[in-house]
Amino acid sequence: MNRRSLLGGAALAATTALVIRQSKASHVPHRRARLSRVAVLRCDRYERAPQVVEQGLQLVRPSVHGKRVLLKPNLVEYSPAAPINTHPMLIASVIDALYSLGAASVIVAEGPGNIRDTDLLLDESGLRAQLEILKRASFVDLNFDSVMRVVPGTGLTQLEEIWIPTTVQSADVVISMPKIKTHHWAGVTLSLKNSFGILPGSIYGWPKNILHWQGIDNSIVELAVSVPIHFVIADGIEAMEGNGPLHGPMRCLGCLVFADDPVAADATCCRLMGIDPNRVRYLQMASPLGNLDTTHIEQRGEAVERVAQQFELLPQFAHLRG
């Protein structure tokens, strides 16, 4: 080992210490409710989504009457062979159900993290076709939306400001619709990680690399505080295991997860994947925002253990196994 390597090692150690200190000094506000509602409902194919979504929304009862609702699906890139994106038929079912519950308007909004051509993605994923059939929900490309300045409050990142799309800021209710997947950097990608798609690529670039340099877990929690998610409808009909979020094999989990708390939703999804949510770093950090512990989750629908499967994990995430 030469002098340059030693110096490098010392600098890295100092940076790591600084990051740890920063992380300890952070402030994540307490927003946890006494009890969170989560419903797990079996659904073996997307054709059954309309009935199951209606049931799920009855169990979780989101307050959407007269409100402007924003659906944030997970739309990353298209591959005919891989279950990467929230399924368009599920999104369509949710739009219909929300209008039935009296929503004033429903907007589908996403800012894909790898792709600038959202039009191409809308065509190839089938989402445009679904929205055209419905004729009552528009799509907003968050990568190119107008923006509003938000000052981050947690101290978890070095960002002095975050630019958030106006469409998201002006929604009364934000519903995160993640695809249940493992993730090769974060362990899992669920409702909270799904918020990365909110940041405008036109300002931060493709991919939204600035979030990675601030620490993925830190950025997930920072965004969870800056842009609260009110409800979650997670697509676990066809999920992804292993090398997610793009290249893992499909895992037929056969369920949808509904929740009024994104932390409780992600914790439940982890349990469904055979993962201990207490070992997922971003969930530990986000615990003031919602309920991780099953004793504070009012579980409806199916019992988690009856639906849960052991998802394949990359070796570096073997420690997450529940």
Add this chain to the structure above:
Amino acid sequence: MSVESCVTIRSQILQRLATTSGHGIEDTALRLLALRNSGADPHALLGTQHRSGAWSALPDIEPLSAFHTALALLAIRPFQTSSVRQAAERAFEWLSELRGLESHWLWQWKFRLFDKQVRFDPSKSGWPWVPGTVSWVAPTALSLLAFRAWHRASPRTAAAAAMLMDRACPQGGWNAGNSVVFGVNLDPHPDFTAMAVLALGGCGPAYEALLNRSLNYLATRLEGSSSPYSLAWGVMALSANGHRDAGNLRRQLECCAAARSAALTQRVLALAALALEDPPCPFLEDPPYPFQEAP
């Protein structure tokens, strides 16, 4: 579609561009370039330049952006007034100072020893989207194009070209900038591929094999596509390199731009107008200004 109707579509697009304004710097820059022969004035774009010399995605916000700075440089080049030349001078100074984080020996050390899941050579560095991150394909390709378009010699350009070569997908083409992650070959994307092809085109035999694979990828990938944004980038890349499928893709773009024109944003309209020029605007003069020979 007849020749007359194609001309009409481009005229309609130009008319819309001339009577509406855009949302951010990408809209403004591409609109200026598309309308450069129709009395467009660069001063609105010059007025949004940050005091550092850079541009960002929207006026008066940070982070500053290499992608938008390079795009603005390409857009103001045809005007060549003294204020344009001064603005360009400051922008090139800013670009010359900005490097991807991987160019620092400390991060090179980290990437070589620890972060090895993404296959790339950290010694080959281009431009990041925004300061404080690593180099990516689009800002590097547009910066390289800007240096070439303005005939600027820079020690950064050969390194940037090497970085683009390094980040190409094994099957040809480019995505945002990760070609192999966790041992898996990632797919290229049409727009990033077209930007890199335009940036590297005409620079010698060292690039030819990769450029040919990438052009063939573009032609195949966009066959049947109905997205004017990717088609426009594809037409410009294929035409600039004399690819046999450029004409077919151009006709496809004309049809799609006509069918979807009401829903298209300024940046897509402007790109379509540029791609429907005859010959399609390749950003560079013919013959293009090269940079230092390939490593």
